[in-house]
Amino acid sequence: MQKSENIIEIEHISHSFGDKTVLDDINLTIGKGEFVTILGPSGCGKTTLMRLIAGFLKASEGKIYIAGSDMTKTPPHRRPVNTVFQKYALFPHLNVFNNIAFGLNLKKLPSTEIKKKVMQVLKIVTMTDYEERDVDSLSGGQQQRVAIARAIVNEPEVLLLDEPLAALDLKMRKDMQMEIKAMHKKLGITFMYVTHDQEEALTLSDTIVVMSEGKIQQIGTPTEIYNEPINSFVADFIGESNILNGTMIDDNLVEFIGHKFECVDKGFGKNVPVDVVLRPEDIYIFEMSDAAKFSGQVTSSIFKGVHYEMMVTTPEGFEIMIQDYHHFDVGKTVGLRIKPADIHVMKKERLCNTFEGTIVDKSHIRFLGHTFKCPTASQFAHGSKVNVNVDFRDVILQDNEEDGMLPGIVSFILYKGDHYHLTVLTEEDENIFIDTNDIWDDGDRIGITISPEAIKIINL
């Protein structure tokens, strides 16, 4: 009974290119008439997901239902979906009219009807009088409109848009965003929009699907995603944010940056480590007074057009980004406070690194594809499978790949106010998480060292 309401249902879809898994067990349902945006950084698998729905790729595992029927193995020309390609993919050998009429001609519709339909969509995309033009003679924005017209003239159940505005300049992009939104309202069909631009996603969508590393991180309305990010990746990717380590002391009471704050979150338990997200525009900044919950010193202030973006350092050594209409001089001590409802508490995804390991002998253990020295290995029978815990602080990073026990690449950096939380990808495709005060760049190749004392073995 659900099937008639949902236009697309994706069940346990996984896909890999060679040994690289790009989509890992994706489940997603899209309702009829929804505007859904798949949002994520490049390489997160969003385009692959779209190509699976369009039929250009065949899923390694899982099922795709479109309009109630299983289309997992249906070739693209038999699917009730049409695509607007990233670089438009207009046929250079056909003029505007024949580009738009391509799909209708294949359906062998009478030519009067084709003409009527083409003229209709040309009106929708405000391109009347352009039907005889060569597609190469059109501007980027006009080509974009023709590409959209060519897709919607076929009256698909779902319109797929693959970063359709990426090639346009900022001003043009903003205008087209509004037009696409208006078109969606007018046509009433389902739009599935793929983008890496969080602002675009927030502006356009009914529902946003945030993806990272082949997995769906969060599904929700733009406000839900913005105000209640489920984890630090989403919080960091959507808008600007301060992400800090904290402790949930009790229901409605959280401690971070050395102070206790009232908040509206509960149900985490007592004294549980959490991540705290503060949006920079939610922090009140004012002349030092009794109203201040805590204080800080302005270290930088940049004018951003509408507001000023200031970095404030607290006496406890935490750096916080604040956006406000008022300017405060660099070096000034300011008062700060936060409303309970503006403190967003997230469960920590992990408290330390956990790896699967094997005891090699009395003083060695193997994990991450490397054999480490470990005195406590003697307590376990050799060959036994164990879990290994390593604290974020106990992983040492070196500039030269050769200096470390194993090499890795910095793949994600999160600033936590007083330190960085790094995600490092090893050659074995495993993630190591590291807390450090040193500054590294995304993509840095580094050496990783773990000292014998830092390895904690846990019997399974």
Add this chain to the structure above:
Amino acid sequence: MRKNISSFIGRRRNWSIPYAFFLVFFVLIPLGLIVYYGFTDNEGDFSFTNFRKFWMQPEAMNTFIFSIGIALITTFLCLLLGYPAAYIMSRMNMRGAKILVMLFILPMWVNFLIRTLATVALFDFLSLPLGEGSLLFGMVYNFLPFMIYPIYNVLQKTDHSLIEAAQDLGANPRQVFFKTIMPLSAPGIYSGIMMVFMPVISTFAIAELLTINNIKLFGTTLQENIYNGMWNYGAALSLVMLLLIGVTSLLNNEGNAKAAEEGGLI
């Protein structure tokens, strides 16, 4: 003096002087001579006798028409054989395609006279008769790479998203080919046709060797006349051939321009 020379060399426009010499002495003057000989009789008086002779003599005229026929058939066979080959190679992975292209071009490293003599030996060995069949075989064998390469080049550069767009709009594999891939490769087809048709119409060595001079092509007639000192008549025949090639390339240019404009079908 020395300063003069260096300043002469230093000026960039002077660098073109050798090429200007070359063009004048090896292109313009010979062309002028051909035109002069073609339009004069043995006495050196201006006349149309040579052209009239060509027009009235059925033998020369027949050879001419036969040659065009052979050239058309060869071009058609090359297209028929070459297009699928180019298409298959354009669909292969980069390394495989490179090796295949290389294999198709490899025979060109051998001098074409030697290649043709070897073909004669091959026909001899298989005791196949030398005649029109062997002539066409030799022509196609020699000129096939000139058809494959330009088509492959265009196909290989075709934006894959155009093919996906056609599929997306409801085209089945056959329709994808006839409505997108083929029209998009039209410029390659045009240059392939040019590169096969033009040399085939003027070649005579292949016909001479592969039919033991039994079948005469227009090139052979031309060569025989010049060889026998009939300069005026030979020059006139050259002009006829030049005209034919000129018309072909003109038609082709028009087709190409049209292809670039709207990718019209062949």
